[in-house]
Amino acid sequence: MGEADSDFGGYLINREVGRGGSAIVYQAHHHNDPTVPVALKILNQTHRTPAWQARLGREFDFAGALHHPNIVRMYRHGPFWLAMQFIDGGRSARLGTLANRLAALTQIADALDYAHQAGIVHCDVKPANILVADDFPHSPAVLTDFGTAHAVVEDVWRRRQHNPEVSLPYTAPEILLGKAPSAATDEYALACTAVELLTGAPPFTADNAAELVDAHLRQLPPPLTGMVGSTARAVDLVVERAMAKYPARRYESCTEFVDELSRAIADPPG
Template sequence: MLSAGERFDGYVVDAAVGHGGSAAVYRVHDADNPARVRALKILDDRRNLAEVARLRREFDFAHALDHPHIVKTYERGPGWLTMELISGGAIARLPTIGARLGALSQIADALDHTHNHAIVHCDVKPANILIDSHGNRAVLIDFGVAVALRDDICRRPAQVEASLPYSAPELLTGHAPAEATDVYALACTAVELVTGAPPFPYDSKMGLIGAHLYEKPPRPSREHDWLPRAFDSIIAKALAKAPSDRYQSCREFVALIVRALQ
């Protein structure tokens, strides 16, 4: 772990922001230009080749996409990268359903932009959607398990790298992801942000896998009487087991959710 005041490759550490998995994130500033603030992500010393490859993908995919709601990456070195600092926390910290849906609309636009560049994020979830300090701008982060469709059209993941509560059935059965994979994960995210829990709130790995593969989509309006039944049907289509049965775009899906809850 780095301490405040330490230097790292031309940057000065201000504070630790967080630590999770195999990496730590710090708020840093440029040693020659203190006004230039960044987030510095560094892999642990016990890093393995898979973690290094994931960090490289995280940098390369985000760097290739220019969109106001996709995190900007700046520099990369052996086991580290710098990116813009988003300091408002994760989307779940927004206090109202309306604010969360507004943020989801921004993320839907970012995902459609990503898909237009033949990239699938593959790990959409509330923790990967950050909000700026003013609460007005949502930002999609962590492209570490993203897939470029042009390069990986036949890619069959050996294991699920995405987060299980938000994993589409095709990921769990070893099929190549597609744009609809992100639609499914965005729908799981929307359910959690609206109701407080993902659509299949199982604690066990096998329970989650079984639910994504075989259970019908939930009907949240039965548990939350303030939700219209239209919300159930919109979610059901987005959570269809077959990718071809889901919405054609993330924007279409979120627009319908917003309209149903207005």
């Protein structure tokens, strides 16, 4: 019996739209309303374990507790699947203009600040988790995948012992050092995301994980000279602050960071 024959709370699969290491995402619809598409995320057979089902539940609970136009809407979930808002487009890296990339970053910064005010840190901000519709900017950019999110009001940081789930190209130094995440952790990841959207690559690349970890812990982000025009040095200073090794030295909010970044790109040096 295939997935199309399984019961997902009345949701019926139309077509596959994405595939990752742990799950497949389908466009689907509820049998009571075939005109409204939803995204149906289904764990692979090998990932239908208690730990992965708990992760899926956290994704549903955290995103479902937040109500913001740039945060994915959750509808329903079962033991190894969840139904959520369908975005008919793709990942933010596909945005073709600088203006649209900055607009998407502005919207996601606002979503992150909203989540932080609600006591939730996303912990996995990256271009792959920012979706944009085909008609962007008429439809908003949407932040997805709250599966590794963290509630800052919890007394104990869920470090997953000595092996936290991270996306290394976007991981803040404090997480690599085993410290608790904060709003500044998402800001660091958003800065890495911004660099990738501006240049086509994250700030640090390496041949192996150890070198990438060392870069996050010890190196300044490489200069963007020649990649964003004559204002590159001003952009470098903004990125360097948002990616400061110590969280307290970063901007007060994600919105402040993106506002400064947009201003540095727009204003030529005097």
